[in-house]
Amino acid sequence: RTAELDSICLKAEVLPVISLERLEDAVPLGQALVDGGLTVLEVTLRTECALEAIKRMREALPSASIGAGTVLTPAQYRQAEQAGADFVVTPGATEALYRYGVESPVPMLPGVATVSEVMSGWQYGYRRFKFFPAVSSGGISALKAFAGPLSGARFCPTGGITLENAGEYLALENVMCVGGSWLTPKALIDEENWAAIRELARQAAERFHH
Numbered sequence: 697r698t699a700e701l702d703s704i705c706l707k708a709e710v711l712p713v714i715s716l717e718r719l720e721d722a723v724p725l726g727q728a729l730v731d732g733g734l735t736v737l738e739v740t741l742r743t744e745c746a747l748e749a750i751k752r753m754r755e756a757l758p759s760a761s762i763g764a765g766t767v768l769t770p771a772q773y774r775q776a777e778q779a780g781a782d783f784v785v786t787p788g789a790t791e792a793l794y795r796y797g798v799e800s801p802v803p804m805l806p807g808v809a810t811v812s813e814v815m816s817g818w819q820y821g822y823r824r825f826k827f828f829p830a831v832s833s834g835g836i837s838a839l840k841a842f843a844g845p846l847s848g849a850r851f852c853p854t855g856g857i858t859l860e861n862a863g864e865y866l867a868l869e870n871v872m873c874v875g876g877s878w879l880t881p882k883a884l885i886d887e888e889n890w891a892a893i894r895e896l897a898r899q900a901a902e903r904f905h906h
């Protein structure tokens with residue numbers, strides 16, 4: 697599980713968080729991000745077309761890993777599996793999700809904000825977590841503090857990450873990648889400005905990818 701998540705996250709240090717209002721934007725938006733150099737994408741289940749968007753992106757973008765985000769329940773987890781998601785991201789973690797994730801063929805990156813939440817996941821074998829909401833949950837100094845007691849755990853900080861602060865996070869030993877919606881501004885999606893989104897992705901890929 698940990699190795700599977702590492703192989704996905706190591707493909708890209710920056711994970712765009714995508715919320716889609718219109719299904720027809722899914723493939724061109726995904727293509728713009730991939731063309732810009734970001735190949736691991738998280739589509740949040742916050743909008744009605746999200747599951748269908750994941751299906752279409754899976755088919756149209758074979759070089760990308762497509763995750764389902766904002767998964768709150770095992771039922772949504774199952775829907776994400778059925779849509780073909782390569783991984784699942786949750787904003788927080790419940791025992792039910794931890795249990796479901798252990799059995800699922802699709803790996804889960806559970807959201808945590810505290811040491812206790814990491815410890816709950818640890819019992820089930822989880823070692824990779826989304827740190828959310830990163831900046832308001834203590835940011836860099838929280839992650840540095842986690843490194844002491846939680847050696848072996850690695851995080852994808854998300855929530856308040858920007859092009860400007862991402863580098864500081866990625867420099868930490870226990871950070872494997874960062875996530876954020878700064879790469880997919882709603883205004884650019886609404887105007888179908890795929891060139892501008894490709895440029896945002898390119899900037900991030902150029903700055904942070906090894």
Ligand code: 3PG
Nearest residue numbers: 713854855856876877878
């Ligand atoms: C998420 O669900 O991961 C967040 O909405 C992303 O946070 P951001 O909008 O602050 O990047």
